[in-house]
Amino acid sequence: MWGEFMDTTEKGKKAYGRAVDSLTPNSKLFSNCLKAFVTGGLICIIGELLKNGFTSMDFDEDSVSLLTNMVLIGTSALLTGFGLYSKLGKFCGAGTIVPITGFANSMASSSIEGKSEGWIMGLGATMFNVAGPVIVYGLASSILVGVVYYFVK
């Protein structure tokens, strides 16, 4: 027996968990989804506008997508450095996490914190703390899909 005056049996813990759940307010699912939809869509529209802009400047297709990503990533990293992206993220939620801007934010924000431990073991090592799993499993699943595509197509 751990606590004497709390029921720490499985049954007691289950009842406690239910009490915690009933007293914990839920996140505002609907308004959060709506904000994410609108702001995430807005970022994609900005991406499309950039793409159209670069296309009209006579870049080839590869350069256009490269430049578009560069602008989005660069802006996102810059906003993170100025401490503005976290404020955006608080409002937009998944809207600013899911697009490529969120990926840049995860790397920039980790780098900022790692810097106090030096360039190598600090910034360099912590840069991928949040983004690392996304890269690993992103690559792994793309390989898997590639193999399946090779045989099934």
Added chain:
Amino acid sequence: MAVKKGKQTVVFQKKIAIEATAAFVGKKEGEGPLKDYFDTVVEDAMYGEKTWEKAESKFVKNTFEEALKKAGLKNSDIDYLVCGDLLNQCSGTVFGTREMGVPYFGIYGACSTFGEALTLGSILIDSGGGKTVLAGTSSHFCTAEKQFRFPLELGTQRPPSATWTVTGSGAAVLKENGSGPVIESATIGKVVDMGIKDAANMGGAMAGAAVDVITAHFRDTGRNADYYDVIATGDLGYIGRDLAVKYLAENGYEMPSSFTDCGIEIFDRKTQDTHSGGSGCACSAVVFCGYFYTLLKESKIKRMLLVPTGAMMSAISGKQGESIPSVSYAVSIERQ
């Protein structure tokens, strides 16, 4: 010598007075409802240093020095430091006190550390091991987020159950036969794990430990909630407080409206966006050292039970799927 009463309570035989206290806080805490009770509000999260960790240690150093100054004591007058913080190896307090030259006890009770420090400090004095002890803790929003959660600038949303780690440090000088409110007894909590795994709901995880130790205190001393003018838990926040009220009632103790929580007192949740309330080692420390100590001194309250609460998970245990064990200490402080 301290006398054990019941199963978990120590009653002190000597007059262990809290001679003086000091509370330094960060900007956000300095904008909260208790702003006038703190010694210093430090606007800069870095406190003029190069890292957040150095800033936290500077909070410790300056707060401890201020507490000694207010007590009219020098470093050499102190027999022991009993202190701790949230960082690995208690580095916030170790680096903050390394120049003090005072015998040192580093303790870890997560956010309950201030209760543990007051309890152990009182036991040291009551045992005759010393006459003067400085008990103190610190926490810093940025160092805690960095160690336990995500980078600060990561654009995420905090859930409604999340608490906000208090930036600051609180210190109390305990002195045998000194003047000021007296630490009368303390009930030492057991580790209680109610199976909660959500690290963003620490109030929910810790309420069980608070209920357990408060019930034990009442059983050991034969008291009930009416005995105290104020009963304040450390950092249960709104969700944890409601849970504690529910489970204490089930144990036969109806809590009066004066039953509060330091994490609720320190921030205004409507204007400060702190969700369920404040947390961290400094939460109960600065609220007691700044606010409740002043109320005791001014005789606005006569008896209080301070119940700092600690969620004892590590950055690793959570990732390994462990639930959150919690601990809590009930310290009875009164004007005599």
